[in-house]
Amino acid sequence: MKYVDEFRDPALGEVLAGEILGLVEPGRHYKFMEVCGGHTHSIYKYGIDDLLPANVELVHGPGCPVCVIPMGRVDDGISLAHQPDVIFTCFGDMLRVPGSDGTLLDAKAEGADIRMVYSPLDALRIAKANPDRPVVFFAIGFETTAPSTALTLKRAKAEGVSNFFCMCNHVTIVPPLRALLDSPDLRLDGFIGPGHVSTVVGVRPFEFIPAEYGKPISVAGFEPLDVLHAIHMILTQLKEGRCEVENQYARVVPYDGNPRALQVMSEVFELRPHFEWRGMGFISQSGLKLSEAYADMDAEIQYGVPGIRVADPKACQCGEVLKGVIKPWECKVFGSGCTPERPIGTCMVSSEGACAAYYNYGRFAREREVV
């Protein structure tokens, strides 16, 4: 497949892995965070961590939108889904995220009309096909997905679709990164930056990481050679004593992002004063809500949602996993009480979640190592 196969070449991977080995200083431990859940998935799917020297450690960041959704928001979504006549639409992974009293799939089994969609545009199509019923789209995702929701809301307004509503859970990537960097729990040597978020926001928003915190970052693509190349770039910076933002994914990511996407987002959304993240608490200006011009399409305003804050389950250590403080297998319930089939925490739900990625691709290797 064009633009894909070139970045999965095993021979080139071995060359890169060999060069990485030559870049690390023996006796020094390197800890890099892959910010994005898509990278976590690639790392375990392709066994990238097995190609790295033992003293290069990858830790997982908060960049899986499903994983960071707090239980209270799931409960709010379920309460909306149970409203009379409502057709509730959301992406597939959201269906299995546990709220305090079951999942959206459980609510569907109880009779709520909940439908999985692949895009906001699909949800709008459902609204147009059912003009006498309110259709709520549960919007979730970082800046990669937010423009898609924004464009669909603009389209609904332009086409006069009055039964289309949005419960907005979009989040932004920079505030949680800043929260992580301010956290005393975590010592990091560099970041693998999120590739597709950066097609929208660009590389510029990450300049604060080297400038204010003295850590290198390389924005990376999602193929195995992309991730290896990004690690190579970060190690080269450290070896040469440099500290800057580099763009490994320049074939797709412009330095200034997509100005049109940023413009559409600013028309449709505004920043919430604060938003709750699973395991990380409330983070200032980290969530988006619909702007005043779109308030008539805001499901939270039109229906009112309970908005009750629900504490994470005690056994669940998703917070520590999302902050990279512990590895997924170090969680008390990993693989026993919490599995992809019966998740307790969000990190075990989405394919981009660190725990699900470990469970599916790394668990057996880890067991071999322990034995």
Add this chain to the structure above:
Amino acid sequence: MSRLIADAAAALAPSCDYTTGCITCGDVAIPLTVLRLDEERGLALCAADDGNSETVEIDLVAPVAPGDRLLVHAGTAIARLTEEASA
């Protein structure tokens, strides 16, 4: 009982699970080729390399033409793929 029904519904849900990946809610985008355009509505019919096609919002990367390669996330083209850029 409701749990059984929920499990059955999960088993029947389209391939948006932890083994195949969720292209929409993760930071995942796929390369598609533009087949034809509905310029008035700002939409394009695009095909994946496996032959599946879908309707895509092209507002963020317009103007596009048939044959162009786009990176698509959640039904929206977020970037354009070019020969020079991939070199």
